[in-house]
Every structure is written in C-alpha cells, then in structure tokens.
Amino acid sequence: MVAFLMRMISYSAATANGSINLMGYDSFYHMRRILYTTFNFPHPLNFDTYINYPAGFEVGWPPFFDFLGALLAKVLGVGNPSLYTTEFAGALLPVLLGVLTIIPLYIAAAAIFDRKTALLGALVFAVIPAHVYVSRFGAVDHHVAETxxxxxxxxxxxxxxxxxxxxxxxxxxxxxxxSEKKLIKSLAFAGASGLFFALLIYTWIGALVFVSFILLYAFIQTIIDLKAEKNSDYLLISSTVALLATLIFTIPLSAGSLRPGLEMSAMYLSWFQVFYVFSMLAGTLILWGFSLYISKKGLDWKYYPAALILISVAGLLSLKILSAESYSFVIEGMSFFLGKGEYISTIAEALPIFLTTDGTLTFSPILGSLGLCFITALGGLFLLGLEWIGEKSKSEGVFFLLWSVFFAYLTLSQRRFSYLFAVNVAILTSYFLWVLLDSFDFETEVKKLAKSVPIHGNNAMITSKAEMETKSKRAEKETKSKKAEKETKSKIKSKSKINNLSGSKQNSQPDYFKIFSSLVLIGLVFIPCILAGFAFAKDQGLIDPVWKDSLTWLGASSPETSYYLDPAGTPEYGVLSWWDYGNWIVYQAQRPAVSNNFQTGVDDSAHFFTTDSEEEAKAIIEKLKVKYVMTDNLMAGGKFGSIVKLAGENISKYVNVQTVNVNGGLQTIATAKKEFTETEVYRLHQLDGSNLGNLRLAHESTASVDDNDTVSDVKIFEFVPGARLSGTADPGQNITATLELSSNTGRKFTYQNEVMSDKNGSFEITVPYSTDNNAGGVSALSTYSLNAGRNTTVSEIQVTEDDVLKGNKIEVKIPDSK
Structure with a gap:
C-alpha cells in the first residue's frame, strides 16, 4: 500500500485539465506505441514514418512493455477503450509493475537473509526515490519493467x-x-528464471547483459568451489537449466518480431539474441567440463581462471574473424555499459553519477535518487563481504554480492541505472539497519514498551455475563494452581531474591534511549527518501507548459499530415527541432519529426542549427521536406554545447569560457563570440529570423522567462518560398528590407533582411512575411520599406500571402540617388 501511494502522488498533476499529462520524453513514444497496439491489437508498431522524417525508422524497442499497456487498456475499456482510457492505462502500468517488483525483492531477501530483513527491505524499496521516479503514475517507460x-x-x-x-x-x-522435492524445486525455479530472462529480452534490447551475468557468476562461483574443493554440479546444472529455458522461451516470444531471413542485429530483435543466449549456454557447459577436468586431475585451481580467460579472448578474436558484425555488436554493447559512445556523453541521464556535465565531482544525483540509503547500502555490502568470506560463503549469498556490485557499477557509469540498483540498495539497507537495530536490542525494547502500556477496559458496555464467565474461569485456575503454588513457593522466593539483586524492575522497563536512537536511525533512512520521492512524484518530468502550448498550436493550426494512426505511408512534411523534443512533437502535435529521442536525424539537425550559411540551412530543409522549425531558450543556451559536439565542432569556436574570481570565489563565465551570433539557432531564436529569407515566425509560446519580454521560451518558424523584392541600385550598395511586426503574444519586433547589389546594381531580397495579415498569429504593423543608401528609402511596399507562398517576384523601383 505504501508503494502504491508513493507512486500515485503524481496522479493529480498527471490528470490535470481532464487529460493525461505524461512524464519525461520517452513516455510520449511509448504511449504512441501503446495507442497503436491497442487499436491494432496485438500487433506492435515496428516501423514509423513519423520519426527520422522523411526516411522513417525501424523501432528498436522490443514490444512487451507496450503490449502490456495495450492489454491493460483493453481490459479497462472492456475490449473497446477510448483514447483517454488507453492513456490512463499506459500511465497506470508503471505503478502496477513497480508495486509488483516488491514480490521478487521480498523473495530474494528472504532466501538470502530472513523474513524480517525482507519485510524491511520491501518497505525501503517502497519509498526509494530512484524507483519511485521510474514507476510513478504517468512515467510510461520500460525501465520499470526491466527492474x-x-x-x-x-x-x-x-x-x-x-x-x-x-x-x-x-x-x-x-x-x-x-523423489527429491528440493531438487525438483531447484530445477523449476531455474526454468522460471529463464522465462523471466526471455521476457526481459522481449522488453529491453540491452537485456542480454543480465543474461551474461549468469555466466560471469558461474565462472566466479566455480573458482570459489574449486579453491574450497567443493563440487560445483549444483551450480552448473542450475545455470544450464536457466540459460536453456531462456533460449527455449526466447525463440517463440521473439518469433513474431524477428526480422526476415537470418539477419543478426543487436539493435533489434533478431537471431542475434538467440545466438547470444546459445553462446552463453555453450560457455556454461565449457565451464562445467573444464571444472570437472581440473577436479579429476587434481590440478591447482588457478589453472581454471587462467585457461578460461585465454579461451574467452580466443573466442572473441574468432568471432571477429568469423562475423565482424557480431563482434562489433558485442564491443558496442560493452562500450554502452562503460558509458562510452558518440551520443551518450550528450545525454544527462547517461553521465556518471558522481560527475556533472563539465566533469566536476557532485553528490547531488546519488543523494537525490538513493538518499542516505546509498551510504547504508555500502555499509551492508562491507559487512556481508566480511561475513561471507571464505568457507562461510553461500552460493546464493555470493550471487547477491556480485549482483549488487554489478548494478553498483552500472549506476556509477550511468546515473540512469540507479533504478536497477535500488533493489539491491533496499535489501542491503535493511540488512545494515537490522545489524544496528539488534545492537540496540530494538525488538526487545519495543516488546517491553508494549507490555508497559496499561490496558484499560473497553467501556461500560461489557456485559455482566462476560464478567461472570471470567470469574468462573479464574476460580478454576486458582483451584488447580494451589498445589503447584505450594510446590514452587520456595523456588519463587529464591528467584525473587535473585531478581531483586539484579534489579528486575529496571530490566522490565523499556530503555527509552535505545528506542529513541533506533527511531532516529530509521528516520535518517526513510525521511530523506520519502521527501525526495514526493518531489519526484509531484514536480519532475511533466512536459513544459510552454512546449505544450506551442505543440497544441502546431497540431491545431498547421496543415494536417497523413498516416498518423497507420504510419505506412510518408507524411506530407516534417518538423525540425533538437532530438530531445522529437517524441513530444510526434505525440502531442501529431506531426512527423526529423529528430527524436532515438537520436535519429541528429547530424542534419546539428548542422542546421550551427551553420552560418543560409544556403546550407535551406538545402537541409528542402532535403528533409521540413515545413516548421521549433527552437527554445535551451537550444540557444544550455543545450547548444551538445548541438555543437554532434555537429563535429568545438564549443570554443562559438564561446569564450573563462574562470574568474567573483566575490572571493571562482566562477565560470561564458562569453558569446561572433560565430555564435551567426548560427542559425541564434538568428532564429534570438533575432526572430532576421537576415533569413525563408523562415518566418509563426507562433511563440505565451509564457516568457525574460523580464523584458523579448525572448519567449518556444518559437515556431514556418518555411516558405518567400516573396522576392528585386530592383536596381548603385553597384555594391547595401539594400535593407524592413518590416514591423506583432507576434501572437502582442510582442512587437522588427524583421530585416539585407543584401548587396551586384556589379550591375541588380539586387534581390527574399522576404517571408506578407503585409496583408494572413500569416496566422503573427501580423504586419506596416508595409515593407527598402533602404538603398543613406538618403534613399522606398516605403509602402505591399507583399501578399500569395506572393510569399508562391515565391513571386515584386519589382521595386529605386530612385536615382544621384
């Protein structure tokens, strides 16, 4: 119940205004797939023309999570769910999966420790922020299913x-x-483990790393057994059955999603996953065979790891020779979990948990996601290592220790994996807490406290009949106990003397200091987690209102595109923005996105926003059939560094970064260079598209973060052919076109574009705005004026919307300046 309530705190925010407000970025694309699967049940959306526009993109996410969302929608909608019911089901799914995770956590903790440790571990997990964050209402993402x-x-x-x-x-x-129940149970649970592994592969493309851990553990546990001269059959039989079951279940589960032929791909469900699980199974059998050989020959246990490491290296080299593609998949997968990659360094959630984007040490992410539980978990890990060292170790205990270290490493390398580590942290925290609580005799003192509380009668409503029955029972007891009382009288006297000497009255009273200390200890663990969980659940991850405002306008005011619910054909046009916002554009505005959160179209987007060439920017737009470009303050600010990096440039080209002493402390100050003010993103967002002939402001968000109301949070620009103002002036003359405008928010701004006349005096300026106020929310406050020198100005130039949309040429007569 605690877990459910913690994850439902976000309900009011996520259902505000009578609609479902999704959390984060990926939630929007998961909801798109849930919606598609619901109305095409049970078929998933595998290829989508609304992302990586105009080429489209084959979605690499395995479909199980989205299938569960669609199934829940079908159940809640009694077979025919509405859009709201489907969205509600998708928003509720992570809550249900999050609460269900407590069951296997409890089972694991009870098997390794005891029930009281498992119960407290479940309670810690119910409130731990890292998992509350990925399983709160509205956080429609497969991370909760991974856990x-x-x-x-x-x-x-x-x-x-x-x-x-x-x-x-x-x-x-x-x-x-x-005839052996324990052995039947062992094989049954190993098979069940394989089933869950197969479902995990059907949920997340990176699931194979969890399968690989079984082989890694078997390798280490076999070394421990060989060193202790123990038989490892129990271990290797369990591992073999688990991996064999994984293989058997993976094939039918993935059959409907496998790509044609025998294609091998680690980025999609393919025969690669089947081949990989088979190789893990083969590896386990090799471990088994080699351990038997070492045991029979009486060889030193050290030969075992040395030989197998050599075999592994040889196998990897052989794979490189036989299948370079499969080898690259393995290396790329290892690089991903090491936190390496072209795009990973630009993703905030993929940063190491103790480092900021600029490489500075920080403790905020770990404390925000795990609270003080991280410290207690380290204490628990240390104590377990001491307790289970050497002959005292149990195979399941070693497994848990390695599992914890493995997930701790994942979290250290990429902070987003803290939701996985939360399971181990909860169990380790519970173990460490009970060690400390036992040192305070917490259970004993609580029992004393309970006994010391006087118990009063319920009220005067107790019937006389009950009183009579009680008196009768007492009389019977007194009669039976008289004899026994006489026999034990001397014993009672002697015990009484002993108790008086040892202070029995004091011992029967609770030690309030121990109880208080224990409660403080529990509070230090739970209170920060609960507070952080509340913050996550209530305030984090909702789509920015200014983006929602802008996307709502885009969906309602731009020409509708085809194939949204059946993305088999190519839509008419696309929307260009940074990849962070792609999923929002696709789901909220129902428009195709060039770049989205799969990092599709990133190269073109990065080059578009960083170029200083209008011709290059126009070529990218025309190649990608883009009609609208969206910018925001972050793209022209904090996100610009990532845009530059993915464009293959260095931030120092655009910004001077200096560390200066301010009020006795060091502060980093960034100063924009001329190169930054000439980029497309700056000219669009900061200058409203001035000096650009084919992009015009169509809408800006109604909320602004700038005190002077000069720069709005989100701006939408429309790509148009533009009207061409042409004429003749003096050769080499600067010709400037000017127009006064008002945005949809009522903000007044000036558009200008400038060219230089050629050697013959001819010029042509492309302008994107009409003067007949037919451009939507942005309207002209004047006609165009043309300045062709200090004293030569032509005003009252009318440009119709038809001129702008058809690229008409408008002749402008410049008076002779002589």
Missing part, C-alpha cells in the same frame, strides 16, 4: 541455487530426482 523482470529472474535463480545447494544437486542425483 521487475531482472529482479524476478535473479530471485528465481537465487532460489534455484539455494535448493540445489541444500539438496546436493548433482549429475548422479538427477537419476532419482522425482
């Missing part, structure tokens, strides 16, 4: 190991397994 399925797979594998170890599972015991 549920990986925890379920590992919990089942832990039980398989536990029953296998306790039942002494071996090759010989398989002959009589039908």
């Amino acid at each position: 549920l399925l990986s925890t379920s797979a590992y919990a089942c594998f832990i039980l398989a190991l536990k029953w296998a170890r306790e039942g002494s599972l071996s090759l010989a015991s398989l002959k009589t397994i039908s």
